[in-house]
Every structure is written in structure tokens, then in C-alpha cells.
Amino acid sequence: MTDHDLSIVVEGLRKRYGAKQALDGLDLAVRTGTVHAVLGPNGAGKTTAVRIMSTLLRPEAGRVEVAGIDVRTRADEVRARIGLLGQSAAVDEALSGRQNLEMFGRLYHLGARRAGTRADELLVRFGLADTGKKAVEQYSGGMRRRLDLAASLICEPQVLFLDEPTTGLDPRGRAEVWDSVRSLVDGGTTVLLTTQYLEEADQLADRISVIDHGKVIAEGTADQLKAKTGGDRIDVVLHDAAQLARAAALLPGEAVVDADRRMVSATVGDRMVALTETVRALEANGIDAEDIAIRRPTLDEVFLHLTKEVAA
Known part of the structure; x- marks a missing residue:
């Protein structure tokens, strides 16, 4: 250019x-x-x-x-x-x-x-x-x-x-x-x-x-x-908080558990593959999900991530 x-x-x-x-x-x-x-x-x-x-x-x-x-x-x-x-x-x-x-x-x-x-x-x-x-x-x-x-x-x-x-x-x-x-x-x-x-x-x-x-x-x-914040994430909200640990073990990579929201999240690569595989794994293991969503980071998250890096 x-x-x-x-x-x-x-x-x-x-x-x-x-x-x-x-x-x-x-x-x-x-x-x-x-x-x-x-x-x-x-x-x-x-x-x-x-x-x-x-x-x-x-x-x-x-x-x-x-x-x-x-x-x-x-x-x-x-x-x-x-x-x-x-x-x-x-x-x-x-x-x-x-x-x-x-x-x-x-x-x-x-x-x-x-x-x-x-x-x-x-x-x-x-x-x-x-x-x-x-x-x-x-x-x-x-x-x-x-x-x-x-x-x-x-x-x-x-x-x-x-x-x-x-x-x-x-x-x-x-x-x-x-x-x-x-x-x-x-x-x-x-x-x-x-x-x-x-x-x-x-x-x-x-x-x-x-x-x-x-x-x-x-x-x-x-x-x-x-993408600088780590890419897309999958969020899974469960009916039963007691199943959070089991659900976290089924997600790719290192999952984050939010007990208060009954939610487990993880960074994913291919959005659709991750969604399909997660749904199948949850069903196969008898884990009942209330909601499953793939989301991209917001610019708010990007902004906080970048400015935090500069401050560090």
C-alpha cells in the first residue's frame, strides 16, 4: 500500500x-x-x-x-x-x-x-x-x-x-x-x-x-x-451444577468453570466442529445442557486484554 x-x-x-x-x-x-x-x-x-x-x-x-x-x-x-x-x-x-x-x-x-x-x-x-x-x-x-x-x-x-x-x-x-x-x-x-x-x-x-x-x-x-485474545469460545450452561467438572473434562483445551452461572467455557479452533463435538460428547455422557453457544470475544475484552498487557 x-x-x-x-x-x-x-x-x-x-x-x-x-x-x-x-x-x-x-x-x-x-x-x-x-x-x-x-x-x-x-x-x-x-x-x-x-x-x-x-x-x-x-x-x-x-x-x-x-x-x-x-x-x-x-x-x-x-x-x-x-x-x-x-x-x-x-x-x-x-x-x-x-x-x-x-x-x-x-x-x-x-x-x-x-x-x-x-x-x-x-x-x-x-x-x-x-x-x-x-x-x-x-x-x-x-x-x-x-x-x-x-x-x-x-x-x-x-x-x-x-x-x-x-x-x-x-x-x-x-x-x-x-x-x-x-x-x-x-x-x-x-x-x-x-x-x-x-x-x-x-x-x-x-x-x-x-x-x-x-x-x-x-x-x-x-x-x-x-483473535488476539485467544479466538472463539464455547460456553455451555448446565441444568445441574454438580455436572460442571465432568462437562469441563469433555471440552477442548483448558476449560474455565463458573459455578455461579452453572457454566463451563473453553477456547476453540473450528467453531462448527467444536459445537458439534461438544453436543455429541455431552449427550453420550448423559450431561443435560440448558444452553450451548459459540461466541467471539467482544472488543471490550480485546481492549482490556491489550491495555492490561501494556500496563504489565
Whole structure:
């Protein structure tokens, strides 16, 4: 993969705040036309990285290119090609949705007519056409966030930075924003997403970088990262807790027994083979299962596993 295939290239990025090293040699490569998620705990450096990539902060060291342009030497050109949705809403609640978008259009020097046309296009695109004349203070959390997202697209950016875009939203509001992000990528926009909601990365991201203490500690697809915790597991819940030890002996590898939940679990290789063989073994030994399931690790488990390794 060459730089021509990438919309964001970050190499050796460093930034310090006093005694705190916020970024410590961060490397990142984001393929054009994809969603790339950056996961990390509070203080890991996610927002600092976004602020540098979007020209709001200057790095102390490292190379950063966005849309093929160096953010240090040609910041104005970068700004013309990006959109940014920060953690806090940027819209004016006293104005209507349409007025907000028109205002952003004028700030981007679109001209009155083009700003109005662009506002109408975005209201339709984000399902806000029916409420475009209402004051934003009457919007739900999900509607406000969609309007904020629409405002970040006024200039039709090549690259969009979303810094924890669904913080504070209920599940419905998060789903609305997710749908909007998917439609953007379908249209060719490259999205860099920082989030603490691991489900969000699982739902949206083509690739995920996990960062801690200002550097990438793991990277890959969601499935690749989940494989780092040991792969799939089989969970068997029994009717009779007295049979747990016998059931554990029938599972492959080293089984883990949870007496309180009447459950025995083990890591497996081939999902379907393991499921079939376990069912047969339990039946042959007269062990009555209440439930049997094959599950993959969640990104929460991956995250805790990876950050625990770094801390150790």
C-alpha cells in the first residue's frame, strides 16, 4: 500500500503538555474511502492526535499528511479538504437547523445562494428536512448530532474527523449517527473516528488502531483484534451444577468453570466442529445442557486484554 492509497499518513507523531507525553511516536495509516477507528482510554492521546491532523495543534515532531498535504507547511490547503466533528456541539441552539447550515456555508465563503442550496441538500441527506425550520433547542440529542455532522460537511470534505461523535447519546441517537456515517463512506468520504464505545468501532470501522500512552499498541480489523485474545469460545450452561467438572473434562483445551452461572467455557479452533463435538460428547455422557453457544470475544475484552498487557 502506497501513500497514494492513503488519505491520512502519520509517522512518529509526538506532543507533550508540560510533563505529560500525550503522543509518543504515534504511527497511523488510513486508507482512502474507509472508516478507521482509533480506540483508547481517557488520556491516551486520541483528541490530541485529531487536533494535530486537523491543523488545530502543531506537533513537536513527526510527519502528518492529510489528503496528500503536509499539515505543518500547508495548513490552509488541508482545512479546505477536511471536516471536523468535535466532542461538543458547534451549532447555535437559538437558530433553526437550516439557519445554522447557511451560517456555516457563509463562513466557508460559499455565497448566499450556494449556502442555502447546500443547507437544503444536507437537511434532506440527514433526514432533517421536516425540522429544518425549527430552532435547534427543540431537537433531540440524535438530531442535534446529525445537524452537527451535516455542518461538518458543508464544504464536501475529502476527509472527515469524528472525535467521539456519539458521546452522551442514547442508543437510538447513536444508531442515527452510525447510519449517517455509513452513507458518507458510501459516497467516498474517508472517516477517522475516535471513540470509547467499542461497539461503535465494531459496527463502523474497516480497520481499528488501539492506542495507549500516546502510541499504537495494536491494529487490524475487528476480527483480527479479537483473535488476539485467544479466538472463539464455547460456553455451555448446565441444568445441574454438580455436572460442571465432568462437562469441563469433555471440552477442548483448558476449560474455565463458573459455578455461579452453572457454566463451563473453553477456547476453540473450528467453531462448527467444536459445537458439534461438544453436543455429541455431552449427550453420550448423559450431561443435560440448558444452553450451548459459540461466541467471539467482544472488543471490550480485546481492549482490556491489550491495555492490561501494556500496563504489565
